[in-house]
Amino acid sequence: MGNALQHKGLHGVGLSEILADADTPKGGLYHHFPGGKTELAVAAIEQQVADLCALLDKLLPGADPVAALELWIARAQQGLAASGFQRGCPLATVALESSAQDVAIRQALADGFAAIRARLALAFEASGRIANAAGLAALIVAAYEGALLQARVAGSVAPMELVGAALFPLLRTQLQGPPDDQATD
Amino acid sequence: MGNALQHKGLHGVGLSEILADADTPKGGLYHHFPGGKTELAVAAIEQQVADLCALLDKLLPGADPVAALELWIARAQQGLAASGFQRGCPLATVALESSAQDVAIRQALADGFAAIRARLALAFEASGRIANAAGLAALIVAAYEGALLQARVAGSVAPMELVGAALFPLLRTQLQGPPDDQATD
DNA sequence: TTGCCAACAGACCGACCGGTCTGTACAGTA
DNA sequence: TACTGTACAGACCGGTCGGTCTGTTGGCAA
Numbered sequence: 159m160g161n162a163l164q165h166k167g168l169h170g171v172g173l174s175e176i177l178a179d180a181d182t183p184k185g186g187l188y189h190h191f192p193g194g195k196t197e198l199a200v201a202a203i204e205q206q207v208a209d210l211c212a213l214l215d216k217l218l219p220g221a222d223p224v225a226a227l228e229l230w231i232a233r234a235q236q237g238l239a240a241s242g243f244q245r246g247c248p249l250a251t252v253a254l255e256s257s258a259q260d261v262a263i264r265q266a267l268a269d270g271f272a273a274i275r276a277r278l279a280l281a282f283e284a285s286g287r288i289a290n291a292a293g294l295a296a297l298i299v300a301a302y303e304g305a306l307l308q309a310r311v312a313g314s315v316a317p318m319e320l321v322g323a324a325l326f327p328l329l330r331t332q333l334q335g336p337p338d339d340q341a342t343d
Numbered sequence: 344m345g346n347a348l349q350h351k352g353l354h355g356v357g358l359s360e361i362l363a364d365a366d367t368p369k370g371g372l373y374h375h376f377p378g379g380k381t382e383l384a385v386a387a388i389e390q391q392v393a394d395l396c397a398l399l400d401k402l403l404p405g406a407d408p409v410a411a412l413e414l415w416i417a418r419a420q421q422g423l424a425a426s427g428f429q430r431g432c433p434l435a436t437v438a439l440e441s442s443a444q445d446v447a448i449r450q451a452l453a454d455g456f457a458a459i460r461a462r463l464a465l466a467f468e469a470s471g472r473i474a475n476a477a478g479l480a481a482l483i484v485a486a487y488e489g490a491l492l493q494a495r496v497a498g499s500v501a502p503m504e505l506v507g508a509a510l511f512p513l514l515r516t517q518l519q520g521p522p523d524d525q526a527t528d
Numbered sequence: 529t530t531g532c533c534a535a536c537a538g539a540c541c542g543a544c545c546g547g548t549c550t551g552t553a554c555a556g557t558a
Numbered sequence: 559t560a561c562t563g564t565a566c567a568g569a570c571c572g573g574t575c576g577g578t579c580t581g582t583t584g585g586c587a588a
Contacts (some may be wrong), residue, residue, distance in 0.1 A: 167440045169354035173546055186566040188547075195546065243443055251439040253496045255352045258428055267496040293509030298507045300489025307488055308481065311438045311452040321485045324478030328513040358576055371536045373577075380576065 167246050167251040168199055168263075193262070199252060202265045206248040207270035211277060218281040224329050226281070227298060229323050234306060235315045242314045250303050275299055288333060301325050350429050352436040353384055353448075378447070384437060385451045391433040392455035396462060403466040409514050411466070412483060416507050420500045421490060428498045435488050460484055473518060486510050 162171040162179060173195055179182055213233075216226040233319040237245055249267055256263045278295035282288045301321055308317035347356040347364060358380055367418055368474035376382040398418075402411040422430055434455055443446045467473045486506055493502035 166442060167352065167354060169352060170440050172544070174544080183567045184547085185549090185568060189565060202382060217347045246439055250492055253492050254431055254436040254439055255355050256496065257351060258498065264496050264498065268498070270494050271502075290509055296490070296493065296505035297486060297509040298523050300487075300493060300502075301482060301485045302489065303492055304485025304488035305481070307435055307438050308456050308485060311449050311456060312440065313443065313449065313453070317456075317481050317485075320478045323451035324475055324482040328517060331516065332513060357574070359574080368537045369577085370538055370579090374535060 159321065161245075163199065163202055163252055164246060164248040165222055167255050168195070169255055170234055170251075196260070197264055203249060203252065203263070203266045203270055207266075207273060211273060214274070214277050214281075218277065219284075223278075223281045223285045224333060227329075228322065231302065231305070234302070235318050238306065238309055238318070239315055240291050243310050246306050246310050246316070247303055249305065272300060282333065285333065294329070294332070298325075298329075346430075348384065348437060349431060349433040352440050354440055355436075360416070381445070381447055383474070383519055385447050388434060388437065388448070388451045388455055392451075392458060396458060399459070399462050399466075403462070407508075408463075408466045408470045409511055409518060412514070413511055414432050416487065416490070416503065419487070420494070420503050423491065423494055423503070424500055428495050431495050432488055435492065456484060467518070469471065470518065481516070483514075484509075 162176055165171075173184070173187075176198070177187065187198070188194065191201070193200075214230070217229055249270055252263065253267050256267065258264065275292065275295040278298055279291040282291040282294055288294070303319040305321035308321075309315050347361055350356075358369070361383070362372065372383070373379065376386070378385075381504075402415055407500070434452055437448065438452050441452065443449065460477065460480040463483055464476040467476040467479055473479070490503040490506035493506075494500050
């Protein structure tokens with residue numbers, strides 16, 4: 159499910175395709191997911207968020223957060239290229255397809271993004287003096303999503319590298335503090 | 344068409360819905376767009392890119408590019424809120440739904456993004472000394488897309504404001520030059 | 529006036545969509 | 559051993575999808 163969502167989005171995958179992938183007949187599905195495709199999607203979103211949070215928890219603590227983010231982006235680049243520029247962020251596709259009526263899905267996505275931002279913000283705060291940790295976290299998530307998107311349609315990791323090359327130096331200057339206001343803890 | 348694409352994506356809209364919106368019967372469509380839905384989508388994408396480029400051309404020249412971008416983002420925020428958090432970037436949704444097999448669509452999208460990046464990069468270069476104009480352009484497009492995405496699912500412009508508040512000061516320091524390496528022309 | 533062809537209109541098509549419904553297999557209980 | 563309720567299986571449903579096909583119209587050439 160997660161995989162298919164990542165590739166084609168919620169409307170793009172058929173229930174039958176999902177079930178075929180999972181080698182599961184259709185009948186039993188509605189016992190476990192009475193909400194049908196929507197509930198399935200919510201579960202997949204939550205799973206993906208949990209995975210991503212786990213990855214961030216592995217990369218972020220201790221190290222220089224910018225270095226950790228560079229590693230994160232590098233991984234995403236590899237994943238994208240390895241999938242032949244099919245796999246993107248599993249949250250983003252569903253996010254853009256969803257309408258305001260899809261309350262459950264939007265809630266799951268909003269919670270997911272908030273959780274990711276919170277984790278990044280926490281890492282910035284822990285790494286030292288930082289004024290606008292929440293803003294930086296939102297910027298990074300945005301840059302990540304946007305970079306992935308551009309790279310996907312371009313069929314090349316070049317846009318991601320461009321974004322990284324522009325963003326990380328800026329982040330370093332911000333995090334390491336302007337020379338006249340240095341502080342570390 | 345553009346509107347519908349923006350709201351629900353390529354797979355999310357039915358051809359019948361598009362035609363009903365346009366008050367056009369189905370028959371004549373295939374005279375003008377023998378390629379069917381795909382060709383229609385490509386045309387819509389190109390139209391949107393042209394519109395966006397026109398907007399940028401209106402905002403960017405002359406002024407401080409960062410101020411122009413702030414205006415641009417503010418407009419996007421207004422549009423998003425005014426649509427009840429339905430309308431996003433018309434390119435992004437289709438971009439994420441598309442697979443590598445959709446050659447024509449991906450090409451149109453890649454060209455579109457490249458054109459937008461080029462316009463931004465040009466503005467940076469024109470505005471003064473700048474090392475990595477292409478990188479900054481890619482970063483801004485990425486941040487824009489990602490911010491829009493987060494704001495949409497959150498049902499609030501707050502994420503966009505966060506991103507803007509983090510990005511624009513960074514851009515200013517970059518564009519106005521580090522204090523020990525100032526240069527203007 | 530007549531013949532012709534591009535432009536258009538919408539009825540129609542098979543395929544497939546998400547979802548439901550009946551039937552079955554099989555634990556746990558007495 | 560007989561009973562029962564849950565978990566599963568897949569045939570089946572109406573609706574809608576993207577796309578095609580047969581008219582019909584209306585301007586233009588002769």
